[in-house]
Each structure stands twice: as structure tokens, then as C-alpha cells.
Amino acid sequence: MFMEFLPESGALSPDVSCENCTTQNPGNRKFCSQCSFPIGGTDDEQRSFRLLVSSRKRLLGDANDKIKGAKTAIYILAGIFFVFGGIAGLVNDDVPTLVVNLCLCILFLIFAAWSTKNPFGAILTAFMVYLTVQVVNAFVDPVSIFSGLIIKIFVIAAFIKGIRSAQEGQGYLKELEKLKAVPVDNG
Amino acid sequence: MTTDNSIEVSGVQCQSCNGTVVAGDRFCGHCGKEVLSNPESPPVQSDVIQTLAPTLVYYFVTLVLLAAYKLTDIFPPGFKGLAIISGIDVIFVIAFWAFYFKELRHLFSLNGLRLGLMSLTIVCAAIAGIMVTGLANIIQFSIQDDVFYSTYLFEDTSTPFLWAVLFICVQPALFEEVTFRGFLFSNLSKVTSAGSAIYITGFIFGIIHLAVISMLWLVPLGLIFAFMRMKYNTLWYGIAAHFTYNFVITLIDFWA
Ligand SMILES: [Zn+2]
DSSP states (O other): OOOOOOOOOOTOOEEEEEEOOEEEEEEOOOTTTOOOOTTTTTTTHHHHHHHHHHHHHHHHHHHHHHHHHHHHHHHHHHHHHHHHHHHIIIIIHHHHHHHHHHHHHHHHHHHHHHHHHHHHHHHHHHHHHHHHHHHHHHOGGGGGGTTHEEEEEHHHHHOOOHHHHHHHHHHHHHHHHHTTOSOOOOO | OOGSSOOOOSSSSSTTTEEOTTTTSOOEEEEEBOOOTTTTTOOOOOOOHHHTHHHHHHHHHHHHHHHHHSSSSSSSSHHHHHHHHHHHHHHHHHHHHHHHHHHHHGGGGTTOOOEEEEEEEHHHHHHHHHHHHHHHHHTTTHHHHHOOGGGGGGGGSHHHHHIIIIIIHHHHHHHIIIIIIIIIHHHTTTTHHHEEEHHHHHHHHHHHHOTTTTHHHHHHHHHHHHHHHHHHHHHHHHHHHHHHHHHHHHHHHHHO
């Protein structure tokens, strides 16, 4: 358990400013105390830190793209409910179907807006509501399972990718915040 | 906002290399390892869909059951059908409950329950029940028809009021709370913040009742119950509120 370390000599060597996050560190430190940038490390070590940051930024970007895909799917569904409800109400005089579809349209617009603030919660909830609608439709009209099958598969895939990415994105963002690699709005 | 797991002490040793770290350090200046207050619990990264499997399985099995009950005539009509579907649901919930028993046990603790808060909860739930019934009357709408149970289902039993209270008030209050604010909340908390767990459980609680109009009050109720579970770390306020709310609606339905 006992590892040897020289007594702290911060007073003797001048402070070093971290080039990643500008924190002032005692001169004898190998790593920045705030972001773990290897201030006293070799060029290679510093390069691999930057590589880690850029790879996390790329992953976060990919995750955000998939979240956008799920958000698009939510908007498309809101549109489909609107059109479907409109047809039922105006053409077939089916008021209950109109009301249900308009409610669903509004609900999905709420989910789309919510997904900007909380992508994970919004996409997961939208996914469960969407599957609920599918189950209900399947009971009311079993043939409906096969109608628009390609859109259904596209939507479900977009939702699942979105849920995964939203959760992974939270992790990447936390990691980047730790490494002081993102602008953090006041601590 | 990200300082919650860095320690607030001065002149301690790094857990990894024993080098000195000072207060406010997030990383050890000697080895670059993170300074954690609880190194025992590293964040577990596993597939989110896999982690959420219990939530998804519970939700969709229950959904299919309820949809079959509500939209088809697979189940016998009247009290018998209701008893069968409730029985299946109770067995299903108990199976999940047993699986999550240890995780949920603290939510049933009577320690720290406040009598004043409990009374306030019950009074508010009763007022909410009266208001929702009033609102439903104004828009010419039967809550009991929109949701699963209609009090007429109990007319052919020996003691309709007693059975109605058991199936409309006791069973949902206990089992829906154990489900939505119990294991679903617990399961969701593994992959997301308590805040989003409140929203998600609140919404799916509203949705699974398969009642479009009633969602207007079911979702807010679900959000309030979930918020109380998070804030007070107990299911008892939710159970009491849920029971009172359903009881008031049933009482008005029998009485009026
Ligand atoms: Zn730094």
C-alpha cells in the first residue's frame, strides 16, 4: 500500500496553466487537476488526450443525428394522425376517430418539443405510446397490422436507435464535461 | 453541476496512486485518475433496451391483456370477466414485485411517514376526485365507462359496494402504485434521471388505461404520484391518494 512520493513542492516550481481548460496547476503535476489533461506529459500523451476528446465528440455527434431521426419520426407520426383523423372526420363523419387522432397528433407534437429538452424521456414515451396505438389498432382491426408495414418498421427502428443514442449521448456529454471539452453553462 | 462525485476534503490521498490531492481536485495530478467519493460504484454501461426489458415486457403484456378485455369479447361479461382480468393482473404484478422485492422494500417503510402530510394528501385526492367527476358531468362523460370498471358490473354480486371498493379502489391503488411508482420507476431510474422517470411513468400510466378523454386527468395524476414517490421515497402517499381518489369517484357513482 505504501508508494513513495516526493513531498509536495508546489511552492518551488511555478504554476502551469492547463492548455485544455486554463486551470492553474502546481508545476510538479503531471496531470491537470480539473480536466486530467497531461500537462507534464509527452507530446504523444497529450495527443492521445485530444484524440479521446475528438472521438467522444464524434460519438456525441452521431448520437445527436440518431436523436434527430427519432424526432423526425415523431413529427411524421403527428402528421399521419392529423391526416388520418381529418379524413375520418371530414370524409366519413367519424367524430370519435377524429378526436382520438387529433389528441394523438397533439400528444406527438408535445413529445417532439419535449425531445429537445429530454430526448431519452420523450423518445421512449413516444415509442411506448406508438406501440400502444399499434396494439389497439391490431385488436380493433387485425388487418391493419400489415398496412403501412414499411413505415412502421422505419418508425420503430428510428425510435429504438433514438432511445439508445439518447442514453449513450448522456454518457458522452458527461464524459466531455468531465474533460472540460464542452462549454458548460455555469457549474 | 458535475461536482457531485468529487470529494470536498483537503490533503487526502489519491485512491489509485496515493499521491496528494487537494480540495476541489477532480483528477489526481500525479496519475490522472478521477478522484471519486465512492469508487465502489463505477457507472455501469449496458445496453439500454436490455436494461429496460422488464419495463417493456410488463407494459406490453398488460397492454395486450387490457386491450383484449376492453376491445374483444374473449373475457366473459360482467363481474366474472373483471374478476378474471384483475386476477391475472394481480398475479403478474406479484411476480414482478417478488423479482424487485429487495429494491422496493424501503418504499413500504412506515418510518418517516408524516401524519399531517398524509391527511393533506387524502384531502387533496378527495377534492381531485370530486372535481374530476364534476368536470366529467359537465362534458357529459362517464369516467367509469372510459376506464375499465363500471359500477354496474357489480350489480349482480351479493354486496355490490364492497366488491366495487375492492376491485376499483383497493386493487388498483395498491397494484398500480407497486407497478408504476414501484418497479417501473425503479427500472427506469437505472438508465435515466429521476426527473425523466417521473415523466415516463406518468405518461405510460395515463396511456395504459386506454381511455383517451381520461388521459386529461390520468397523466397529471400519474405525474403527481410519481413526484411524491421521488420526493418522499415511499409508496404510501401514492397508495393513499390513489385509493381516496378512486373511492370518492366510486362513492359518487353509487350515491348519485
Ligand atoms: Zn485542465
